[in-house]
Amino acid sequence: MDILVVLEDNRGVLHRMSREAIAGAQKLASNMNLSVGALAIGENADTLANEVANTNMQEVLVVKNELVASYNADGYAETINQVIEQESPKIITVGHTYQTRDYFPRVSAKLDIPFIPDIIGVRLGDDPVFNKQVFNAKLAADLTAEADQVLISFQSAAYSEDEIESGKPLIREISVNLDPSLIRSESEKPFQEEAGEIDLESAEVIVSVGRGIEKEENIPIAFDLAKVIGGEIASSRPVVDSGWLPLFRQIGSSGQNVSPKLYFALGISGAIQHVVGMKGSKNIIAVNKDSDAPIFEIADYAVVGDLLEIIPKLTDALQAEKD
Amino acid sequence: MKIAVLIKQVPGSDSALPLTGDGTWIDDSLITFVMNESDNYALEEALRIREKINDGEVVVVSMGPDRVQRVIREGLAKGADRGIHLEEDGQIETDPLCIAKSFTSVLEDENFDLVLTGLQSDDTGMGQTGILLGELLGMSTATLGIETDIQSDTIRVKRELESGWFQWIKLPLPASVSIQSGINQPRYPSLKGIMGAKKKEIKIVAQSEHRPDTKWQSLNRLFIPQTNKQTETLNGDADTIVNRLVEILRSDLRII
């Protein structure tokens, strides 16, 4: 096959972003007249292969080897190296997940082929041009591979799984040759940190603060608004990193996913790792002093101004309405 | 314990980002630069490891034009022992394999026990340089470190997984680990540190001595993303904005 999609096992089920990667690969394939295949690895490989058994692909390769029964970066990278060498795909794709961040660069280093990560789209010409967000989503870039083979990963929601074409792939089990000495790290069992006592997922209104709040002493500005409007407080990562709010308030790829009726984004720039956690909100009011802030691209109401001035005034006005 | 920390100088999050005339990069001369956010955390982690085992050396390494010596000095002022500057002439390289090979050629004779990098650079966001470098140097590697536990010949790393999951892994040294923001609270340089930094060594390596001849990928053009979402923009003075917001909350959204 020409385009290989590596499927990700998300605790026994196919990772949502693997489906999006299939949709992206199919689109690329039909535009470039190429064929698509998928690769399922590990103890759940059959389940994953089954989940894609109705999609339009040439074949699904299945690798079962006890050294990659569960994910480990060295084993995965070597498995994929060998599959690439056996099957010679031109483009190797995945979703841009945390796991991808962990093992795809190893494949790039070992096989000496470029990894163009986190792409949001592809433009076709003589060679495909890959689009990627840069400068924390404030700009986008055109990238091209200077090699015959390329590794790419798709950003969350770059393609929709609703676009997947159906079909009947062949399922083929293949073997790889892995030596135990290759796996240098010992992995313990994944675990979840204690959850917070606040259920942000069921909140109707969320007032979320970002680095634009500037300092810890300003956090009450957000609490005051939340109180008068009956909302919960949340935040972006830097606010949690600085210790101003606890981790369970963090929204985004390493925090919570929320979809309230109203999401206030106060001084949040709109980086993808934050946006994936809140873009399902029914309404987004963003307050940012930078009129080019990427958050405005997904906001329903774009307030250009200083939150430290506007929010206390808004709180007062809402309080006056109530009284 | 010999530790290298890769620190990149990138535009500050408040900086304007004007494009160059040909649109291939940003106009460096109009930008305020800072230390890449996750690299600042990586540096702090290296300093803490050295303090904990009370032995060793922390070397800060940066590639870029002359201006990057400022972040190297900042690292030295916080307590790193010496610096290495891989010079770049003209526009900076954006190809991660090319960058990693430059670092490899300069660092391979140093025999570092540990290389710490940021998780990703805030300009190009490639998220791979630390792993590429580690692999090219034959080190064990890990990403997304949010806690470390150093032993004599191993390092345990708590890795951040998606949606609130974590995992500890143990790696033999030498290792290259990429660090996630929030792992610690980075220090500020002291006045004494700033004064002392002036006397510390920065080794300079010319571009011709580290840059490979090949390229694996190119960044050809930058542009401002287009949006197709219907957005109502509110601007003007604070009172006008607040009046409209109250109206939106009352009539459009029926929140109040």
Ligand SMILES: Cc1cc2nc3c(=O)[nH]c(=O)nc-3n(C[C@H](O)[C@H](O)[C@H](O)COP(=O)(O)OP(=O)(O)OC[C@H]3O[C@@H](n4cnc5c(N)ncnc54)[C@H](O)[C@@H]3O)c2cc1C
């Ligand atoms: C693997 C990985 C996982 C991550 N996980 C998450 C995650 O789960 N959640 C998350 O949020 N991030 C996450 N991040 C970080 C993410 O990439 C961004 O760095 C982060 O979201 C930026 O937060 P911010 O918008 O608050 O800060 P910044 O990007 O610094 O933005 C601050 C904004 O405030 C504005 N501003 C400043 N002052 C004012 C003022 N007075 N009034 C109004 N506006 C003002 C500025 O114009 C700017 O737009 C992750 C990153 C990586 C690489």
Ligand SMILES: Nc1ncnc2c1ncn2[C@@H]1O[C@H](COP(=O)(O)O)[C@@H](O)[C@H]1O
């Ligand atoms: N030019 C550079 N100078 C110093 N460090 C760099 C450079 N490029 C990348 N790095 C390091 O590699 C990490 C990941 O970068 P990237 O792969 O570009 O996202 C950064 O956080 C830095 O620690």
